[in-house]
Amino acid sequence: MxxxxxxxxxxxxxxxxxxxxWMPKARLWIQGRRMQQRLMDDWQLPQxxxxxxxxxxxxxxxxxxxxxxxxxxxxxxxxxxxxxxxxxxxxxxxxxxxxxxxxxxxxxxxxxxxxxxxxxxxxxxxxxxxxxxxxxxxxxxxxxxxxxxxxxxxxxxxxxxxxxxxxxxxxxxxxxxxxxxxxxxxxxxxxxxxxxxxxxxxDTRFDRVLQIAAQWQPDQVVERFLQGRKVIVAGSTWPEDEQLWIDCVRQMDLGCPMIIVPHEIRDKHIGQLLSSWPGKGIRYSELAARQEQNMDSFDLLVVDRMGLLARIYAYGWLAYVGGGFGAGIHNILEAAVYGIPVMFGPRYRSFREARDLVRLGAAFSVQDKHAMAQLLDHLKRTNLAAMGTIAGNYVKTQAxxxxxxxxxxxxxxxxxxx
CATH class of the missing domain: 3.40.50.11720 (3-Deoxy-D-manno-octulosonic-acid transferase, N-terminal domain)
Known part of the structure; x- marks a missing residue:
C-alpha cells in the first residue's frame, strides 16, 4: 500500500x-517550496x-x-x-x-x-x-x-x-x-x-473563537459604513453563495444592508460581485480611502482584505457562512460566538457544531433562493435575541x-x- x-x-x-x-495558487505552491529549499541551509534553529x-x-x-x-x-x-x-x-x-x-x-x-x-x-x-x-x-x-x-x-x-x-x-x-x-x-x-x-x-476551535471574541476591537471602516444600521454578515462566501443573496435581494427587501466577505479575495471576482448586486455596493478598501460620511445609499460592503472576518461577524444581527453549496460549510463558530443566529447552505451534516445548532434552533440551512426568502421573512418576525443566546451559550459550553x-x-x- x-x-x-x-x-x-x-x-x-x-x-x-x-x-x-495557469493557476496562481498552484504556482505559489511550487514557487514557495522551491524558494524554501534554497533557504533551508540559512534557517537558524537554536540547539x-x-x-x-x-x-x-x-x-x-x-x-x-x-x-x-x-x-x-x-x-x-x-x-x-x-x-x-x-x-x-x-x-x-x-x-x-x-x-x-x-x-x-x-x-x-x-x-x-x-x-x-x-x-x-x-x-x-x-x-x-x-x-x-x-x-x-x-x-x-x-x-x-x-x-x-x-x-x-x-x-x-x-x-x-x-x-x-x-x-x-x-x-x-x-x-x-x-x-x-x-x-x-x-x-x-x-x-x-x-x-x-x-x-x-x-475541539480547540471553540477556545480560539472565544479568544478572538474576548479581544474584539471595533472596525472604524465598518462602523462608518453602518452608521448605526443593523446588518447581515455573509462570510467565507463562494460564487454560489453570493448568487443566492443576489437572487434573494432581487426578490425581496432585506430591510438592512449586507457585508460580504468572500472566501477568496480576487479583484476580478469582487468587481463582478459589485456589478451584479441589485443595489449599491462599495469595497472595504475604497471606503477606507474615502472621506465620505453619508453611506445611506450604500447597501453592500464587500471586504477585500484578509483577516477581518472573525471580528466583523460581531456587527451582524444574522450571519451567513459560505461553502454549503460546495465541499462543505466554513467555520460557523466565528459567528456563533457573538451570540447571533447562523445560516448556511445544504452541505453541513459533516460538521457536528452545525448539526447541534440546527437541532437547538440557533442555525438554519437553506436549499435555494425561495427557501432563503421564506426564512428571512420568518426571522424578521422572530425573537432573534433568544436564538443568538442559544448559539453563544453553546460555544461557551464546548470550550x-x-x-x-x-x-x-x-x-x-x-x-x-x-
Missing part, C-alpha cells in the same frame, strides 16, 4: 506543476531550546491549533515554535503572525524529503492538526522516537479513505503517540480499530480542549528539555 500512497503523492505533485501554468513543530493544512487548521501554541508559549516561554503549512493560502495568510518563531511550507511527503526536512528541524515534539495524515513524516517521527500528537481530530466511519484504505490508515494512526479527538464517537471508532491511545478533548491537550503534554514532560 505504501507504493500506492507515494504514487498518489507523486501524481499530485505533477498535477500541481501542470496546474501552475538549546525546545523545538516544537506544529503542522497545519491551511489557515483554518492553524486557527484551530493556535490556542495550543499560545498555551505552550505561556508554559514554556523559551520553546522554539515552528509551524508548517501544506497550502500556500495558509502560509500567505499567516506568514506575518509573530507567535511562531518559524513559518515554513511542508515539503511533499516523498521518500527522502520527509527525512531531510525532519533532519533540519530536529523537533522534540510534533503536533498535527485535525486531518493531517502524512505517512512518511509520521513513520520518520516514529523511527526517531519523537513524540507525535494529533489534535482536534474527528473520524467518520463513512469516510472514503477509511472505507477503501482502512488497513493502511489504521497502521498510520497507530504511529501517533496520542490522538485527541473531538467527540466520543471518534474515540469509540478508534477503539474498535485497536487504537487505544486516544482521548476525548473536544476547554486546549487545557486538556496542554496538560497532557506538560504531565508527560514533552514541553521541557531532557
Amino acid at each position: 505504501r507504493w500506492l500512497y507515494y504514487l498518489g503523492i507523486r501524481l499530485y505533485v505533477w498535477g500541481i506543476r501542470l496546474a501552475a501554468l 538549546n531550546r525546545r523545538r516544537i513543530w506544529m503542522h497545519c493544512a491551511s489557515a483554518g487548521e492553524y486557527e484551530q491549533g493556535r490556542p495550543v501554541l499560545e498555551a505552550i508559549r505561556k508554559l514554556c516561554p523559551d520553546a522554539f515554535l515552528i509551524v508548517s503549512f501544506f497550502s500556500p493560502s495558509g502560509y500567505e495568510a499567516r506568514k506575518s503572525d509573530t507567535l511562531p518563531d518559524l513559518k515554513v511550507y511542508l515539503p511533499a511527503d516523498l521518500p527522502g524529503m520527509a527525512q531531510a526536512f525532519l533532519h533540519k528541524l530536529r523537533p522534540h515534539l510534533a503536533l498535527f492538526v485535525k486531518y493531517e495524515f502524512w505517512y512518511g513524516y509520521i513513520h520518520a517521527l516514529q523511527q526517531q522516537k519523537i513524540p507525535c500528537i494529533l489534535i482536534s481530530a474527528r473520524f467518520e466511519h463513512r469516510s472514503f479513505f477509511f472505507r477503501f484504505y482502512r488497513p493502511f490508515f489504521i497502521r498510520l494512526l497507530k504511529g501517533f503517540t496520542r490522538i485527541f479527538v473531538q467527540d466520543e464517537a471518534s474515540a469509540q471508532w478508534l477503539l474498535e480499530q485497536g487504537i487505544r491511545q486516544a482521548d476525548v478533548s473536544g 476547554g480542549a486546549t487545557g486538556k491537550i496542554v496538560n497532557y503534554l506538560a504531565e508527560n514532560r514533552f514541553l521541557t528539555m531532557a
Whole structure:
C-alpha cells in the first residue's frame, strides 16, 4: 500500500506543476517550496531550546491549533515554535503572525524529503492538526522516537479513505503517540480499530473563537459604513453563495444592508460581485480611502482584505457562512460566538457544531433562493435575541480542549528539555 500512497503523492505533485501554468495558487505552491529549499541551509534553529513543530493544512487548521501554541508559549516561554503549512493560502495568510518563531511550507511527503526536512528541524515534539495524515513524516517521527500528537481530530466511519484504505490508515494512526479527538464517537471508532491511545478533548476551535471574541476591537471602516444600521454578515462566501443573496435581494427587501466577505479575495471576482448586486455596493478598501460620511445609499460592503472576518461577524444581527453549496460549510463558530443566529447552505451534516445548532434552533440551512426568502421573512418576525443566546451559550459550553491537550503534554514532560 505504501507504493500506492507515494504514487498518489507523486501524481499530485505533477498535477500541481501542470496546474501552475495557469493557476496562481498552484504556482505559489511550487514557487514557495522551491524558494524554501534554497533557504533551508540559512534557517537558524537554536540547539538549546525546545523545538516544537506544529503542522497545519491551511489557515483554518492553524486557527484551530493556535490556542495550543499560545498555551505552550505561556508554559514554556523559551520553546522554539515552528509551524508548517501544506497550502500556500495558509502560509500567505499567516506568514506575518509573530507567535511562531518559524513559518515554513511542508515539503511533499516523498521518500527522502520527509527525512531531510525532519533532519533540519530536529523537533522534540510534533503536533498535527485535525486531518493531517502524512505517512512518511509520521513513520520518520516514529523511527526517531519523537513524540507525535494529533489534535482536534474527528473520524467518520463513512469516510472514503477509511472505507477503501482502512488497513493502511489504521497502521498510520497507530504511529501517533496520542490522538485527541473531538467527540466520543471518534474515540469509540478508534477503539474498535485497536487504537487505544486516544482521548476525548473536544475541539480547540471553540477556545480560539472565544479568544478572538474576548479581544474584539471595533472596525472604524465598518462602523462608518453602518452608521448605526443593523446588518447581515455573509462570510467565507463562494460564487454560489453570493448568487443566492443576489437572487434573494432581487426578490425581496432585506430591510438592512449586507457585508460580504468572500472566501477568496480576487479583484476580478469582487468587481463582478459589485456589478451584479441589485443595489449599491462599495469595497472595504475604497471606503477606507474615502472621506465620505453619508453611506445611506450604500447597501453592500464587500471586504477585500484578509483577516477581518472573525471580528466583523460581531456587527451582524444574522450571519451567513459560505461553502454549503460546495465541499462543505466554513467555520460557523466565528459567528456563533457573538451570540447571533447562523445560516448556511445544504452541505453541513459533516460538521457536528452545525448539526447541534440546527437541532437547538440557533442555525438554519437553506436549499435555494425561495427557501432563503421564506426564512428571512420568518426571522424578521422572530425573537432573534433568544436564538443568538442559544448559539453563544453553546460555544461557551464546548470550550476547554486546549487545557486538556496542554496538560497532557506538560504531565508527560514533552514541553521541557531532557
